[in-house]
Amino acid sequence: MVSRRRARVHDEPAYVLHQHDWSESSLILEVFSRHHGRVVLVGKGVKRPTSQFRSVLLPLQPLRLDWSGDGEVHTLKAAHYAGGHVMPAGDALLAGYYLNELLLRLTARDDPHPALFDHYAAAVRALAQGEDTALALRRFELLLLRTLGWLPDLTQEGLRLLPLEADAGYRLAAEAGLQPAAVDDAAALSGRQWRALAAALASDDPWAALAAEAPTLVGTALRAGLAALLHYHSGVRAFRTGELMRTVRRLAAAPSPVALPDPPS
The missing domain is CATH 2.40.50.140 (Nucleic acid-binding proteins)
Structure with a gap:
């Protein structure tokens, strides 16, 4: 035998x-x-x-x-x-669990992505070292979508394939890529901002290059567009850890109950 x-x-x-x-x-x-x-x-x-x-x-x-x-x-x-940093804590810990949920829902088993592993390691390290949570999450979401082939071309319109105009507004649609929008649209970025993100992603060290785009990354417009893409490709309407993070923040922002005086003895 x-x-x-x-x-x-x-x-x-x-x-x-x-x-x-x-x-x-x-x-x-x-x-x-x-x-x-x-x-x-x-x-x-x-x-x-x-x-x-x-x-x-x-x-x-x-x-x-x-x-x-x-x-x-x-x-x-x-x-x-392996050493290198301690475990993230507080909001950073919940953000780290969100990264884990993204990998569980969007990657296939036994499908290696060494560069994505390095980006994940950088994101976890950034969270452990106290970097702005939104900045770390948006960088990883962009790199995850690009690595898996689900991030559209950020230098042109998705349907008409026209180059982006620097001062025009564009929003990211899950099925159609970048689409024209009003500049004051809360879910839109300018063509100049989208092209800057594309250049950072194409650099030799995209994790570091994206840090220079922090004002764009931490805004609500990019978060909305990336969330639509992530939900579309994962097949879920909401990520559990994302909902947990929002619940914790709502509870933290809620006013404390008024302390009642002790009853008379």
Whole structure:
């Protein structure tokens, strides 16, 4: 009988995107790796109090993983914290979970995108270091859509294929690309702004180049257009983590209840 050789991956850069229980002591892990894309691992015994993996297999932490197996689900063999930054906290933590949901909904398993992995790592690092949350999210959304081939040409109209006029307004439509709009349209950017984003995306280091476009990235107009694209291609009307982020912000902005005096003794 000829035995089938089991593939072994060693020291692979990766992040945990999601995990759920498999048994009383084991977990199923969805991880995003640099050279193998999104893969599913079973971590046997990792929930035991004596497991060395308990404090390592956390989301939004850079890891180095070993696994084996040639099926759809592989077996985790080793996991090490790669260092570099601490886990994001507060709003940044929720933003990081949103990045994870985007990858889970929009990427296919076993489809490697090394450049997208690097952009994700940069986004998580930016969140951990306290960068403006909106700036980090918009940069990653743009790069995710471009990597997956779903970002339209940002230098021309989507239907008529005409070059953008610098001072004219354009809005991003999910099925038709950039469409003419009034400059004062809340969901529109000028042709000059769209072309600047296109130039940044085409640069050798798009993550860094997009930082120079911060005023455009943190505005509501770009957020609306990118949200439409992301919802269209993911097939969902709302992302769970996005809804959670908005709920937390509403609660934080709500006035505190008036403190009542203590009853008389």
